[in-house]
Amino acid sequence: MAARAPAQRAAPxxxxxxxxxxxxxxxxxxxxxxxxxxxxxxxxxxxxxESTIGGNFSAFLTQTVCLDDxxxxxxxxxxxxxxxxxxxxxxYYRGAQAAIVVYDVTNADTFARAKxxxxxxxxxxxxxxxxxxxGNKADxxxxxxxxxxxxxxYAEDNGLLFMETSAKTAMNVNEIFLAxxxxxxxxxxxxxxxxAAPxxxxxGNVELKPDxxxxxxxxxx
Amino acid sequence: xxxxxxxxxxxxxxxxxxxxxLLADEEAxxxxxxxxxxxxxxxxxxxxxxxxxxxxxxAVASALQAGDLEADRDDDDDDDDGAxxxxxxxQPAATGGTAAATAASPARRPRLASTSLKEALRAEASVxxxxxxxxxxxxAAASSATAGLAxxxxxxxxxxxxxxxxSDKPAPQAAHQSDSVxxxxxxxxxxxxxxxxxxxxxxxxxxxxxxxxGSEDRLVTMMGVIQALVSFVQDKNDTLRSIIAGDYRFVFxxxxxxxxxxxxxxxxxxxxxxxxxxxxxxxIISVLTHTQLTSIFxxxxxxxxxxxxxxxxxxxxxxxxxxxxDPSFFLTAVRCLxxxxxxxxxxxxxxxxxxxxxxLFAMMIAEKxxxxxxxxxxxxxxxxxxxLIFNLVNASTSFSAAxxxxxxxxxxxxxxxxxxxxxxxxxxxxxxxxxxxxRSGSGRVCLLLITTNKDLFFxxxxxxxxxxxxxxxxxxxxxxxxALDRENYRIAHVDIAGLRHFIYKSKNTSQFTQPExxxxxxTPEERQRLFRQYQHVHSAIHSTARPLKIxxxxxxxxxxxxxxxxxxxxxxxxxxxxxxxxAIAAVNRLLQWIKxxxxxxxxxxxxxx
Numbered sequence: 095m096a097a098r099a100p101a102q103r104a105a106p107x108x109x110x111x112x113x114x115x116x117x118x119x120x121x122x123x124x125x126x127x128x129x130x131x132x133x134x135x136x137x138x139x140x141x142x143x144e145s146t147i148g149g150n151f152s153a154f155l156t157q158t159v160c161l162d163d164x165x166x167x168x169x170x171x172x173x174x175x176x177x178x179x180x181x182x183x184x185x186y187y188r189g190a191q192a193a194i195v196v197y198d199v200t201n202a203d204t205f206a207r208a209k210x211x212x213x214x215x216x217x218x219x220x221x222x223x224x225x226x227x228x229g230n231k232a233d234x235x236x237x238x239x240x241x242x243x244x245x246x247x248y249a250e251d252n253g254l255l256f257m258e259t260s261a262k263t264a265m266n267v268n269e270i271f272l273a274x275x276x277x278x279x280x281x282x283x284x285x286x287x288x289x290a291a292p293x294x295x296x297x298g299n300v301e302l303k304p305d306x307x308x309x310x311x312x313x314x315x
Numbered sequence: 316x317x318x319x320x321x322x323x324x325x326x327x328x329x330x331x332x333x334x335x336x337l338l339a340d341e342e343a344x345x346x347x348x349x350x351x352x353x354x355x356x357x358x359x360x361x362x363x364x365x366x367x368x369x370x371x372x373x374a375v376a377s378a379l380q381a382g383d384l385e386a387d388r389d390d391d392d393d394d395d396d397g398a399x400x401x402x403x404x405x406q407p408a409a410t411g412g413t414a415a416a417t418a419a420s421p422a423r424r425p426r427l428a429s430t431s432l433k434e435a436l437r438a439e440a441s442v443x444x445x446x447x448x449x450x451x452x453x454x455a456a457a458s459s460a461t462a463g464l465a466x467x468x469x470x471x472x473x474x475x476x477x478x479x480x481x482s483d484k485p486a487p488q489a490a491h492q493s494d495s496v497x498x499x500x501x502x503x504x505x506x507x508x509x510x511x512x513x514x515x516x517x518x519x520x521x522x523x524x525x526x527x528x529g530s531e532d533r534l535v536t537m538m539g540v541i542q543a544l545v546s547f548v549q550d551k552n553d554t555l556r557s558i559i560a561g562d563y564r565f566v567f568x569x570x571x572x573x574x575x576x577x578x579x580x581x582x583x584x585x586x587x588x589x590x591x592x593x594x595x596x597x598x599i600i601s602v603l604t605h606t607q608l609t610s611i612f613x614x615x616x617x618x619x620x621x622x623x624x625x626x627x628x629x630x631x632x633x634x635x636x637x638x639x640x641d642p643s644f645f646l647t648a649v650r651c652l653x654x655x656x657x658x659x660x661x662x663x664x665x666x667x668x669x670x671x672x673x674x675l676f677a678m679m680i681a682e683k684x685x686x687x688x689x690x691x692x693x694x695x696x697x698x699x700x701x702x703l704i705f706n707l708v709n710a711s712t713s714f715s716a717a718x719x720x721x722x723x724x725x726x727x728x729x730x731x732x733x734x735x736x737x738x739x740x741x742x743x744x745x746x747x748x749x750x751x752x753x754r755s756g757s758g759r760v761c762l763l764l765i766t767t768n769k770d771l772f773f774x775x776x777x778x779x780x781x782x783x784x785x786x787x788x789x790x791x792x793x794x795x796x797x798a799l800d801r802e803n804y805r806i807a808h809v810d811i812a813g814l815r816h817f818i819y820k821s822k823n824t825s826q827f828t829q830p831e832x833x834x835x836x837x838t839p840e841e842r843q844r845l846f847r848q849y850q851h852v853h854s855a856i857h858s859t860a861r862p863l864k865i866x867x868x869x870x871x872x873x874x875x876x877x878x879x880x881x882x883x884x885x886x887x888x889x890x891x892x893x894x895x896x897x898a899i900a901a902v903n904r905l906l907q908w909i910k911x912x913x914x915x916x917x918x919x920x921x922x923x924x
Contacts, residue, residue, distance in 0.1 A: 123626055132716060151738075153717035154772065172717070178603065178623045182722065185769065 111164045113280050116171070117271075118187045120211045121196035122204040123175030126230040129261035130196060131155055131172045134271055139262050152179075152186060159268075159275055166275040168192075187215060192224040192274045197245075199229045199258060200237040205245065212252060224277050226255035226270055233260040512579040514595060514635055517541060518612065519572050524620045525628070527635055531621070541567075545574050557585045568592040572612035573599070573620070582847060584854035587645055591638045594699065597726040598634055601703050602627050605730035633710035634703075640846060641683070645853050646884070647698050648820045648827040649705065652684040653804070656914045658794045663687045663922035665785045670924070671778055673768040675734065679741070680708050681760045681799055685826075685918065692923040697727035698825040708738070708761050715743035715758030718779070720772045723765070737764040737775040741783055742792065760795055806830045809908050811901050815873065817887040818849060819909055821917055828909070828916045835872075845873075849886050852877035856884070867895050874898060 119127040132138050135157045153172045158165060171186045173179070187193055193215055197208035208227060215225055227249050229240060242258060249256030255273050259266040515534065516525040521542035523531035531538075545567055548555040558565040562580040566588040569575075575592040599608065603623060611618050638644040666677040666689040676696055679686035683705055690696055703725070708714065722733040740758025762782065764775045786792045806816060809830065816836065820827040836845050848870075856863050856877045866877035874889040876898045887905065889898050913919065 136716070151719050151721040153719045154776070155717045174626070176623075176625050178607075178625075179722070182769075 111280060112167065113164055113278070114167045114169065115192055115275075115278055116169050116190045117192040117194065117274065118171045118173060118190040119194050119196060120173060120183065120187065120215070121175055122198070122201075122207040125175065125196045125198040125201070125204045126261050127175065127194075127196050128153070128172050130194070130228065130230060130259060130267060131170055133261040133264055133267045135170070137264075139264070141262075152182075157271075159272060161272065161275050161280075164280050166278070166280075168271065168275075183214075184218060187219045187223075190219065190223060191278055192226070193219065194226045194228050194270065194274070195254075196228045196230050197240065198231050199240045199245075200231055200234050202239050205229075205240045209248065212254065216252075222279075224255070224274055225252075226257070226274050228266075228270055229256075229258040230261060232258040232265060233263050511581050512577065512583075512635075512639065514592070514631075515541065515576045515578070516595070516599070517574050517576075518616075518618070518620060519546075519569075519574060520616050522617065522619055524573065524624065525631055527632070541574060541576050545569055556589070564588065566592065568596065570596050571605075571609055572616075573608070581639075583850055586854050586857065586859075587850055590645070591635075594638060594644060594702075595631060595634060597699065597703060598627075598630060598706070599624070600726040600730050601707075601724045602630075604724040604732060605726070606732070630706060630710050634706045637706060637709070640843070642818050642827065642829065642846070642849060643683075643702055643705070645850055646818070646820045646827050647702070648825045649698055649701055650684050650828065651826055651916065651918050652681050652686045652795070652798050653915045654686065654794065654798050656919075658791060659687055659918065660920075660922075661789050662786065662791050662795075663689055665782055665789070665791065667922065667924050668785070669778075669781065671766070671771060671774045673766045673771055674764060674775070674778070675767055676763070676765040678704075678763050678765075679760060679795075680705060680763065681795060683709055686760070686795060687918065687922065689922045689924065694728070696725070700725040700727045704736075704763065708763070714738050714761060715740040718772075718776055722769075733769075734765050734767055735769050735771065737766075737772060737779065738762070739779060741779075741786065742796070759799055760792070803831045806833060809905060811904050811908075813889045813893045813897065814901050814905065815888045815890060816845070817885065817902075817905060819886075819905075820884040821913075822882055822884065824917055824919065826917045845888065848873070848875050848888070851875075852886055853884075867898060869893070869895075876902060878902060 119131060121127050129139060131153075132140070135155045151174055155170045155172065156167060157170065158167045160166070171190070173183060173186050195208045195211045195215070197204040212225060212227070215223060227245065229242070229245050232238075245258075246256055248254075255270070255277065257266040257270045257273070259270060261267060510528050512527070514525070514527045515523070515538065517523050517538040519542070521539050523534055523538045525531060526534050544558075545555050549569070554569065555567045557567065564577075564579055564583070564585065566577045566579075566585055567574065568589060573596070575596055577588040577592055579588055603611075607623075608620075611620070611623065643649055662679065666679070666687065670677065670689075675694065676688065676690050678688040678701075685701070688696065688701075704723075707721075707723070718737065718739045721736040721738055723736045724730060724733050728734070739762055741760045741762050743758030762779060764778065766775065806814060816830060816832060818827055818829045832842055832845070836842050852866050852868070852875050855866050856879050863877070864879060866875070868875050869891060871891060873891055874893045876885075876887045876889065878885045878887075883906075885902060885906070887898070887902055889901070893901070909916070
């Protein structure tokens with residue numbers, strides 16, 4: 095199995111601030127959400143990953159990264175992409191500070207579905223949510239049907255972070271999480287908020303961000 | 316076969332006082348198994364069998380004849396592989412014309428092997444699905460069937476007939492090849508006769524939902540036949556329960572908006588196949604709830620339910636495999652991990668201490684064995700619900716990668732709503748913050764915390780940590796690991812001459828125990844054969860027409876004994892030379908041994924709060 099992810103670990107006691115963020119992964123089933131998370135959290139990749147870690151159900155994982163003087167702890171909800179669980183999705187993105195919407199570059203339907211998720215997040219999630227779009231399975235370039243430029247243009251229009259990723263080769267996996275961490279407002283979470291309770295939007299979120307996610311809220315192609 | 320069946324008086328000896336209810340009383344289970352003495356009028360179609368009488372049967376039979384199925388099989392004694400024989404006389408028009416035309420040809424004498432049965436029925440199916448379930452005449456059948464099949468016959472004209480029957484007429488060598496190639500489905504005949512047992516699920520509208528083998532899409536026509544058969548009989552205010560054709564038994568279960576069908580040449584009884592269909596149906600409910608299932612089809616009769624069940628195929632596959640090898644399912648009982656009662660109590664207390672208010676059930680499962688179960692006093696957990704949970708845990712190999720949060724419906728507990736389950740392995744490394752190297756997939760001991768509150772995840776996650784600490788403090792984890800490492804007990808421990816194997820079910824607790832299978836039951840074939848023997852004894856004892864108290868059959872390979880009392884069911888296997896009195900003496904000694912070991916083998920005192 096693959097080597098351990100090189101993501102920076104929290105230096106014990108060294109970091110000045112600790113931030114905790116709730117992050118949710120959304121996207122059609124079988125686009126590789128669980129694979130991305132497993133790559134990020136455990137440095138592993140399974141060619142035949144069972145549909146969602148828990149077998150079609152939502153799974154919860156955590157990972158900590160160091161960013162300058164801040165320790166960022168991600169609490170990650172890997173949600174099930176199946177249609178029947180769509181109605182449960184708000185439970186997971188409600189109160190999330192960040193979302194990664196994943197599609198499969200070899201499947202145009204999943205890109206269309208990703209756009210729907212982005213719209214739903216812009217409409218219903220916390221207004222400051224940082225949304226990243228991940229075009230996964232980028233290693234399968236021969237089968238590619240969603241072009242980089244197309245997705246990039248969409249992401250720019252909507253103020254999304256965008257990267258093409260590959261859980262298999264680890265390409266851009268840590269990077270996309272780090273990019274999100276950089277974009278998130280760093281308020282020390284050891285005050286109120288604490289462990290992200292479902293639905294509890296964090297108070298620090300009132301800070302406006304210079305670009306992106308927020309500005310695009312509500313209007314979209 | 317030298318068989319003796321005896322009725323004895325009320326069996327002696329009660330082994331448990333009635334208080335040790337861990338699980339729900341089994342009475343409720345009666346609603347699951349099909350009762351032969353059911354009050355609804357039912358008819359059993361014996362196609363090609365010894366002519367069975369009764370007005371309903373006749374009506375159906377004549378309707379079937381409209382599709383040119385004759386209840387006449389004088390040349391059909393070689394049915395075994397008839398279905399696999401493409402050049403059989405049942406396909407006279409294979410070189411020209413469509414299969415539908417063939418089916419409608421009055422001169423044809425169809426074999427009553429399943430192939431021809433299905434083919435003939437399909438002709439009728441097309442009629443029924445077009446013009447309602449009426450007894451249309453053969454000509455109508457022919458034309459509709461032709462029209463209905465024409466689009467499917469897309470392969471070259473020279474191969475027309477073969478392709479239009481591709482979904483159910485197998486070619487001898489095409490065996491499992493068909494499963495792997497999906498793209499060119501129409502070109503490759505689906506050799507459905509190659510497999511012993513099939514389960515099909517379809518909607519009342521005839522849309523495929525699930526097939527154990529092959530792709531549902533290619534079975535559309537067969538689904539149509541099934542739908543037509545069921546609705547035809549329903550039209551007469553009757554219920555189609557089963558059809559016997561050659562070695563095959565077709566068992567039908569119509570449940571609300573869906574129809575389930577088992578097709579088997581395993582020799583299993585109708586009762587068992589039907590109860591397996593109920594189990595599969597409950598699996599659907601556990602994913603969707605009864606409410607959702609009903610409302611989906613109320614809104615759109617034509618709905619393709621596969622969209623809602625996407626990703627759950629493995630639970631069905633696993634379940635259907637398990638019912639063919641695990642006695643839990645026909646016994647409706649679970650197996651417990653053998654543990655000293657003091658250890659089990661300690662673990663049970665750990666699951667109860669400081670439990671969150673909304674916790675409903677807490678349980679630990681290790682390798683398909685129950686370690687312990689804690690529940691509220693007033694809410695028993697039905698064993699068949701528990702078996703669905705076992706299947707869920709068993710079929711998901713990667714719960715050990717993370718804590719999971721699962722909406723789950725337990726049909727016997729409440730089929731209208733979801734419970735939420737926090738599922739994790741206690742012995743897998745989930746602490747990703749820790750410095751320990753990442754590993755996953757190593758978990759054996761699964762903890763399930765089930766609640767009605769969908770927002771309780773983080774509370775339960777904390778509770779899990781507390782349980783883990785407490786288990787480590789009391790060294791219970793080691794005890795469980797030891798019990799798992801230690802192999803199950805062997806028949807030698809029981810030390811009764813001639814006894815090869817047994818299954819003992821304690822009816823009060825809905826739990827059972829069995830030793831390891833040993834020689835001569837070491838090959839998969841022999842194990843499967845023994846399993847079928849047990850099923851056979853079980854259905855003989857539970858036969859609604861003629862229930863037995865004691866069953867003894869001295870066969871050529873082994874002697875089987877079955878014994879049912881108010882407190883237990885016992886199934887024992889002896890060498891073929893044992894005498895009946897010898898066997899009875901042996902089981903009496905066995906009962907003493909079980910009595911001696913019962914506090915280890917069973918959970919006698921339910922942990923309730």
